[in-house]
Amino acid sequence: MKKWLIVYSSVTGNTKQIAEAIYNGFNEGEADIYAVKDNFNLADYDNIAVGYWLTRGEPDKKVQELLAKLNNKTVILFQTQGAELNSEHSITAFARAASYLGDNCKILGTFASQGKINPVMLERRKNADKNDPHAATPRNLERWQKASMHPNEEDFSRARAFVEAMKRKISLREKYLNMKK
Incomplete structure (x- = not known):
């Protein structure tokens, strides 16, 4: 499994807490975690989990800029919001985030958590x-x-379980692609 980058933007601390829970879902050495304002090299990672808070139903500007820089990456999008998890607002926000992605990115999954x-x-x-x-x-x-x-322990537990599901998904995808060769 290739190493993951977890990068997030957080104002109130909600998204940072979910990013840390996602990070804790990986085994030691499987992922690095940074705030969007930190220095990191996107070229070092093929798999990137991007977390953000919502403003006007879409990711904040710093994350919009980061998403546009991603090309040929496998991406997980995760967001924190005051809206209900399965609301139209939440689903549309994921679509808006995806629209900022650069070329040839594949979205592996999405995760949302309510937050203060x-x-x-x-x-x-x-x-x-x-x-x-x-x-x-x-x-x-x-x-x-x-x-x-929110976020609370149940949200953190869901985030860690989400990582396991995404790791399994990527493993099955790689197995399938290898069978086609």
Whole structure:
């Protein structure tokens, strides 16, 4: 198995925590982990897990720039969000992230975790016009409360299990490709 790069962007710490859980899902020496602002060499890795927080339903600008630099890589996308995991917002955010990828990248899998919403953003939303979809409606207040309890140990456990699934997936793919030769 080729070595993985795990690179993430985090403002509130949510994505960093999930990145660390993903890192801990690998055996020692199978992966390196960096913040997007750190120095690392993309050419050293064929497999890259990219984590980000959502802003306006897509990855933050630093991650958008990183994704555009990826070419001929196997990629895992992971995101933290205040939205529910299987919401249209979450699914669309993965599609938007994928649209930033460079040439010939293959997405091996995606992982999402709810996370605490930035307190500054929450304050703005609490004062938003009632017609704003992000306003403090009863449904949004309930979702914000739920998001405030994440990421948690269950999310970290899911992230580690996700790594095992992705390692198995890559192993089966390599086996299949070798059989075709």
